[in-house]
Amino acid sequence: MENFRYLKPAAIDKALSLKKELGSKARFLLGGTDLFIQMDKGFVVPETVIDLKGIDELKGIEKKDGYVYVGARVTWTQLIESDLIRKEFPALWEASDIVASVGVRNTGTLVGNICNAVPSLEGGSPLLAYNAAVLVKSSQGEREIPAADFFTGVKKTALADDEMVTGVKIPVKNGKFGEVYVKMGRYEGEDLAQAGVAVVVDDKNNYRIALNAVAPTPVRAEKAEALLSGKKLDESLAEKAAELALESISPISDIRSSKEYRLHMCRVMVKRALMASVSRMETGKPALNTRLI
Amino acid sequence: MNHTVKFNLNGSPVEVQVKSNEKLLDVLRDKLGVTSPKFGCGVGECGACTVLIDGLSVRSCITFAVEVEGKNVVSLEGLQADGPTKIQKAFIKNNAFQCGFCAPGFVMSATELIEKNPSPTEEEIRHALAGNLCRCTGYKNIVDAMNEVSQENKEEGR
Numbered sequence: 001m002e003n004f005r006y007l008k009p010a011a012i013d014k015a016l017s018l019k020k021e022l023g024s025k026a027r028f029l030l031g032g033t034d035l036f037i038q039m040d041k042g043f044v045v046p047e048t049v050i051d052l053k054g055i056d057e058l059k060g061i062e063k064k065d066g067y068v069y070v071g072a073r074v075t076w077t078q079l080i081e082s083d084l085i086r087k088e089f090p091a092l093w094e095a096s097d098i099v100a101s102v103g104v105r106n107t108g109t110l111v112g113n114i115c116n117a118v119p120s121l122e123g124g125s126p127l128l129a130y131n132a133a134v135l136v137k138s139s140q141g142e143r144e145i146p147a148a149d150f151f152t153g154v155k156k157t158a159l160a161d162d163e164m165v166t167g168v169k170i171p172v173k174n175g176k177f178g179e180v181y182v183k184m185g186r187y188e189g190e191d192l193a194q195a196g197v198a199v200v201v202d203d204k205n206n207y208r209i210a211l212n213a214v215a216p217t218p219v220r221a222e223k224a225e226a227l228l229s230g231k232k233l234d235e236s237l238a239e240k241a242a243e244l245a246l247e248s249i250s251p252i253s254d255i256r257s258s259k260e261y262r263l264h265m266c267r268v269m270v271k272r273a274l275m276a277s278v279s280r281m282e283t284g285k286p287a288l289n290t291r292l293i
Numbered sequence: 294m295n296h297t298v299k300f301n302l303n304g305s306p307v308e309v310q311v312k313s314n315e316k317l318l319d320v321l322r323d324k325l326g327v328t329s330p331k332f333g334c335g336v337g338e339c340g341a342c343t344v345l346i347d348g349l350s351v352r353s354c355i356t357f358a359v360e361v362e363g364k365n366v367v368s369l370e371g372l373q374a375d376g377p378t379k380i381q382k383a384f385i386k387n388n389a390f391q392c393g394f395c396a397p398g399f400v401m402s403a404t405e406l407i408e409k410n411p412s413p414t415e416e417e418i419r420h421a422l423a424g425n426l427c428r429c430t431g432y433k434n435i436v437d438a439m440n441e442v443s444q445e446n447k448e449e450g451r
Contacts, residue, residue: 100337
């Protein structure tokens with residue numbers, strides 16, 4: 001690995017002015033579980049690494065004015081250990097608990113995950129299904145990017161060179177809801193998703209479905225959502241919706257699975273995730289982390 | 294860029310000169326003589342390089358040495374300062390090693406688990422250790438050892 005300049009500012013403003021000055025020659029570092037490997041392999045050769053772990057403003061999970069704010073420094077482990085996330089955002093909780101391994105979850109962050117923006121990312125589908133927003137700052141000001149617009153391609157985001165993601169903002173739901181994240185991987189512990197599905201339903205029969213690892217970016221299954229909207233779910237409706245969800249994805253064949261297998265399994269997973277979400281809303285079962293595939 | 298990094302290693306303060314691009318694993322092994330963390334995959338997937346940083350298990354092969362400034366770093370050498378721990382004794386009793394290369398990483402991950410959850414179920418044990426790979430496939434004995442630790446802790450009311 002090339003040597004680089006390592007800086008650890010204590011304030012957001014300092015980090016932003018450095019980024020404005022250095023642009024793409026500098027990279028922000030959070031847990032580093034993705035960036036380190038890219039640097040080690042020579043895929044990314046930053047002149048300067050700006051470690052954000054000295055900035056206290058980026059810490060913490062907070063509920064305020066109808067939203068839950070997750071700071072950029074919040075690790076997967078902190079999400080898993082948060083009662084708020086477990087109770088109010090079970091799909092995000094389930095996704096967090098299945099990212100890689102404990103050793104990676106202890107340092108890796110949700111914000112780092114979405115900034116890295118690989119198609120298999122675990123953090124993308126729940127955020128899309130929540131209609132979450134990505135909070136962005138630069139030395140010019142700040143803006144919010146809807147999660148669905150944040151991902152622009154494989155490893156590409158809407159972020160400009162002088163911008164930083166300071167956190168994400170997730171709307172709190174009113175009334176009853178049920179959620180599921182289901183991941184297909186080859187083994188537990190580090191394997192990237194072959195496919196992932198997040199489903200959020202509420203008692204007014206609104207359905208939101210998002211998938212990862214089956215398109216260049218995480219995607220919403222809008223046609224399936226439209227079919228389901230306002231209707232009470234039963235098995236045959238779930239099957240039709242699952243079929244329709246395939247029109248929103250464009251999986252490729254790679255080392256982890258073939259396109260055909262991904263298409264087949266997405267249909268299975270969307271159906272089971274829909275049924276399980278409604279069942280969770282009505283009965284509290286299946287329990288979190290129950291294997292659906 | 295060069296740095297003087299100061300941190301606590303296995304209970305003692307250390308000070309070491311490193312470049313920004315030096316890995317914690319290499320610094321521990323080559324500069325500080327701590328050789329229980331092993332280089333396995335080098336990309337954070339196998340867990341052989343696991344150490345505890347401020348009580349949390351971390352992959353030292355994908356951590357920059359400069360990142361541990363001011364932190365508490367514990368390796369197997371630190372755990373067994375007063376002889377083998379309960380977890381290590383259970384590993385020995387259950388023959389939870391074959392070649393032994395993965396064992397330090399397993400013991401570190403297991404130590405974090407038991408700190409957080411003294412009497413885990415077998416499912417919890419398997420979930421917590423899923424990120425440690427044993428190429429000899431000695432998983433059964435490792436899980437047996439951890440079940441025993443869990444049972445002992447339960448009997449002791451932990």
